[in-house]
Amino acid sequence: MTRTADRLLTRAARIRAATVRKCEIFAVRTTRQPLDIGTEPRRSRSGPANTPHPLRGWLRRHMPPHLRVGLLHAVAYAVLALSLAACVAPALLTRSSYQQQYREDVDAAPCARFPLGTDDLGRDRLTRLVYGARTSLLLACAAALLSTAIATLVGGAAGWIGGGLEKVVLWGTDLFISLPWLFLLLTVRALLPLDVSPGASLAITFLLLGLLGWASPARVVRARVRSFVASDFVLQARACGSSGVRLFVRQVVPNMKPVLLAQFFVSLPLFVLSEANLGVLGLGVAEPLPSLGSLLRELQGYSLLSSRPWAILPAVVLTCVVASLHLAVSRSEVQP
Amino acid sequence: MKPVPGVFACQAVFLLALSAQGSGELRFCLRSDPKTFDPQLVEEESSEAIRYLTGGVLIRLNRSTQKLEPALASSWQVSEKGRRIDFKLRPNLEFSDGTPLTAEDVAWTMRRVFDAALHSPVGDAFRSGPGDVETRVTAPDAITIRFPAPVSALALQFDQMAIECRRAPEGQAPVAGPFAVAEYKPGDYVLLRRNEHYWKRGADGRLLPQAATMRLDIQQNRDVEALWFRRGQIHWIGKLDPELFDLIGRESPASVRDAGPSLDWVQLWFNQTPAAPIAPTRKGWFASARFRRAMSLAINREDICRVVYHGHAQPAAGPVSPSNKLWFNAALKPDPHSPGRALDLLAADGFRKRGDTLFDHAGTAVEFSIVTNSGNRLHERMLTMIQQDLAAIGIRVRIVTLDFPSLIERITRTFDYDACLLPIVAGIDPSDQMNVWLSSGAEHAWYPREPQPATPWEAEVDGLMRAQASAIDDKTRKAAWDRVQQIVRDQVPCVFLVNPDAMCAVSPKLRNAAPALVWPQVFWNADQLAVSP
Numbered sequence: 079m080t081r082t083a084d085r086l087l088t089r090a091a092r093i094r095a096a097t098v099r100k101c102e103i104f105a106v107r108t109t110r111q112p113l114d115i116g117t118e119p120r121r122s123r124s125g126p127a128n129t130p131h132p133l134r135g136w137l138r139r140h141m142p143p144h145l146r147v148g149l150l151h152a153v154a155y156a157v158l159a160l161s162l163a164a165c166v167a168p169a170l171l172t173r174s175s176y177q178q179q180y181r182e183d184v185d186a187a188p189c190a191r192f193p194l195g196t197d198d199l200g201r202d203r204l205t206r207l208v209y210g211a212r213t214s215l216l217l218a219c220a221a222a223l224l225s226t227a228i229a230t231l232v233g234g235a236a237g238w239i240g241g242g243l244e245k246v247v248l249w250g251t252d253l254f255i256s257l258p259w260l261f262l263l264l265t266v267r268a269l270l271p272l273d274v275s276p277g278a279s280l281a282i283t284f285l286l287l288g289l290l291g292w293a294s295p296a297r298v299v300r301a302r303v304r305s306f307v308a309s310d311f312v313l314q315a316r317a318c319g320s321s322g323v324r325l326f327v328r329q330v331v332p333n334m335k336p337v338l339l340a341q342f343f344v345s346l347p348l349f350v351l352s353e354a355n356l357g358v359l360g361l362g363v364a365e366p367l368p369s370l371g372s373l374l375r376e377l378q379g380y381s382l383l384s385s386r387p388w389a390i391l392p393a394v395v396l397t398c399v400v401a402s403l404h405l406a407v408s409r410s411e412v413q414p
Numbered sequence: 415m416k417p418v419p420g421v422f423a424c425q426a427v428f429l430l431a432l433s434a435q436g437s438g439e440l441r442f443c444l445r446s447d448p449k450t451f452d453p454q455l456v457e458e459e460s461s462e463a464i465r466y467l468t469g470g471v472l473i474r475l476n477r478s479t480q481k482l483e484p485a486l487a488s489s490w491q492v493s494e495k496g497r498r499i500d501f502k503l504r505p506n507l508e509f510s511d512g513t514p515l516t517a518e519d520v521a522w523t524m525r526r527v528f529d530a531a532l533h534s535p536v537g538d539a540f541r542s543g544p545g546d547v548e549t550r551v552t553a554p555d556a557i558t559i560r561f562p563a564p565v566s567a568l569a570l571q572f573d574q575m576a577i578e579c580r581r582a583p584e585g586q587a588p589v590a591g592p593f594a595v596a597e598y599k600p601g602d603y604v605l606l607r608r609n610e611h612y613w614k615r616g617a618d619g620r621l622l623p624q625a626a627t628m629r630l631d632i633q634q635n636r637d638v639e640a641l642w643f644r645r646g647q648i649h650w651i652g653k654l655d656p657e658l659f660d661l662i663g664r665e666s667p668a669s670v671r672d673a674g675p676s677l678d679w680v681q682l683w684f685n686q687t688p689a690a691p692i693a694p695t696r697k698g699w700f701a702s703a704r705f706r707r708a709m710s711l712a713i714n715r716e717d718i719c720r721v722v723y724h725g726h727a728q729p730a731a732g733p734v735s736p737s738n739k740l741w742f743n744a745a746l747k748p749d750p751h752s753p754g755r756a757l758d759l760l761a762a763d764g765f766r767k768r769g770d771t772l773f774d775h776a777g778t779a780v781e782f783s784i785v786t787n788s789g790n791r792l793h794e795r796m797l798t799m800i801q802q803d804l805a806a807i808g809i810r811v812r813i814v815t816l817d818f819p820s821l822i823e824r825i826t827r828t829f830d831y832d833a834c835l836l837p838i839v840a841g842i843d844p845s846d847q848m849n850v851w852l853s854s855g856a857e858h859a860w861y862p863r864e865p866q867p868a869t870p871w872e873a874e875v876d877g878l879m880r881a882q883a884s885a886i887d888d889k890t891r892k893a894a895w896d897r898v899q900q901i902v903r904d905q906v907p908c909v910f911l912v913n914p915d916a917m918c919a920v921s922p923k924l925r926n927a928a929p930a931l932v933w934p935q936v937f938w939n940a941d942q943l944a945v946s947p
Contacts, residue, residue, distance in 0.1 A: 177802070181717050181720075198721070199799065268816055272785065273812070275812065364812065364814060364815070365794065365801065384661075
């Protein structure tokens with residue numbers, strides 16, 4: 079009896095939660111400005127200064143709004159697919175080793191042999207970009223997964239049990255958010271034994287990022303669980319005899335899925351950027367293993383941009399990947 | 415209101431006076447805030463720059479000719495085998511506030527420098543043995559200083575000692591150098607104003623220094639510094655990276671100067687400290703001179719100079735740069751790149767290469783880590799090239815970059831590292847390197863502060879370094895120092911990699927600039943520098 083009631087209630091709860099979420103998103107969309115691409119441009123206040131971009135104008139004339147949004151998302155998914163390909167099979171996209179130094183071809187311009195040229199040690203930029211993206215994205219995924227899992231556990235328990243535990247968790251999250259994580263990472267990096275291989279050192283760095291990054295998602299999860307505690311479907315489930323961990327696992331957790339997915343996808347670019355920050359400080363991935371962060375270090379010298387503008391590509395890739403992830407997240411919010 | 419003729423006359427006189435002495439402002443960048451304005455407590459470069467520009471010294475080393483010249487002292491005499499020095503001061507010397515500068519001020523400064531409670535690094539340079547330093551003022555403009563033991567390059571040490579005023583009012587520190595500190599905004603700038611009582615006159619009798627003020631902007635970022643230079647906001651950059659040198663050189667070839675190999679070098683050394691918490695097998699490898707020599711032969715220095723330094727460096731042969739004409743041992747040549755000879759030497763020590771990996775006699779794969787400071791692109795690039803060079807003879811190298819305090823902690827206190835790559839800043843005289851080559855020295859990189867020389871060759875180096883320090887004539891000193899260089903070349907306690915070139919950028923508006931190899935490369939003749947309108 080209880081199991082059947084649970085099943086029925088779960089279905090009802092999902093439909094209800096989805097409806098509520100759609101209403102929330104609709105409310106957000108109507109209170110803020112709608113996404114600019116694919117919709118009508120804002121009314122100009124100062125005349126020609128706000129003239130729409132020619133490409134946007136062309137798109138507006140020749141493409142219906144839903145197709146324009148679709149095109150944008152298609153581009154985002156294409157970028158993510160390429161990133162996935164780089165992660166899974168980098169050898170398909172490259173021809174040489176990421177550590178091979180062609181010392182006679184240092185700082186070469188793009189050519190047939192080196193499509194993106196070579197870096198300051200004569201290494202193929204394309205190969206290093208592909209392998210660097212793989213390193214950063216794979217490990218950012220692992221870190222995001224870890225932080226989301228910890229957030230679910232801690233935030234869920236705090237929101238569900240409430241009382242003293244909730245207060246302690248809130249204090250804990252405040253403490254973690256206020257930690258100077260960069261200095262903490264520097265300290266841990268300095269304490270690591272030197273015999274650790276570059277891969278292991280990178281894994282430890284991302285593990286630390288994951289362990290330090292749970293606090294903000296935990297607050298979101300807690301707030302969401304609190305809203306479910308007082309909801310009708312939980313009350314109905316309680317009335318049907320479901321309680322405790324069973325009620326939490328069967329009724330609340332399935333309804334948390336969109337929030338958790340959103341937290342996962344939102345934290346993914348944050349971890350990529352965190353690694354990039356460490357890389358810029360020279361404390362990220364050890365040579366010769368590339369990562370997006372270590373590739374971005376080259377851009378510290380502005381002199382490079384004037385003489386070798388193609389070297390900016392790692393920054394473009396990082397921006398595209400992060401933007402694509404955000405678009406994918408927003409789409410998953412709209413289409414549960 | 416009618417103009418008053420008298421006012422015009424005063425203005426004209428004032429303008430004439432200004433034009434006679436110059437009125438421009440010189441500007442350049444310090445890489446960090448000065449840690450102290452006390453000339454006797456200077457330990458880092460920014461404070462040293464302030465001391466150089468404001469401190470009046472008895473003897474000054476001419477950075478261009480590399481010879482000592484009289485400054486506040488008109489003459490000096492070293493005697494008793496480097497134990498005694500007699501100074502005769504110039505007449506009518508004054509501090510920046512007009513207070514007369516006499517031999518009593520010199521004596522007072524000496525007493526302060528040797529005050530044990532002060533822990534002055536300037537005093538450390540004079541300490542050659544136990545006992546007190548005697549100062550005797552024989553006349554208002556004459557003083558005799560006697561040391562308990564011979565001091566090597568005694569006269570040269572006075573280039574660092576700024577004379578202070580014994581009667582300075584509380585909170586004020588009048589100086590005897592070309593400039594005086596006028597304003598300091600932490601993190602922003604230090605403003606120096608011309609010392610109106612400076613003793614020196616130009617060749618044409620003109621008052622020195624020529625510039626009215628000097629502004630030292632505090633800027634860590636070298637790219638920003640280069641940008642300011644290109645915009646004309648600063649007048650020179652003392653040390654340039656190869657990339658910035660090329661960039662500025664492309665835009666304005668007349669602005670960049672490459673003075674050739676500097677006195678500094680970059681070296682790699684292996685940890686040979688017995689108490690180091692590293693694997694005993696590695697300690698065994700690092701203790702072998704053949705192993706160290708093989709590493710030296712496996713590294714392609716020419717490639718490092720060409721790729722990392724864009725040709726602005728020379729392969730290093732030892733601890734003396736070829737630019738140091740007096741002390742360089744011309745018989746020494748840098749190790750050539752020879753992986754074959756490296757493998758032969760390793761084979762003689764029982765190492766064997768199987769496949770892509772080198773194994774020692776016990777079958778352990780040869781791998782180790784090399785640490786360096788994070789954030790230095792040149793060093794990281796060098797290490798990446800060394801990594802590939804050593805991979806060619808089957809050695810796997812891990813590169814570890816650490817923030818500077820962590821790195822220093824490892825190489826000086828915990829000794830928890832295998833090998834380290836760092837640059838060494840050198841002076842001209844061999845005595846400047848006493849702390850590096852004496853086995854008891856704190857900067858004896860591979861095994862600091864040895865209780866007693868760990869090897870016979872280190873004992874020999876100790877004896878030679880002491881002998882050159884106590885010798886007066888340069889020929890004896892050169893013979894001892896040449897032998898030290900030869901021993902270091904044979905035993906390879908450090909793998910000398912490159913001597914980077916001394917590169918700087920100087921604005922075409924800056925007059926009388928004559929960049930030198932020795933620090934401070936550009937403003938060593940600060941009192942002569944001026945800006946064209």
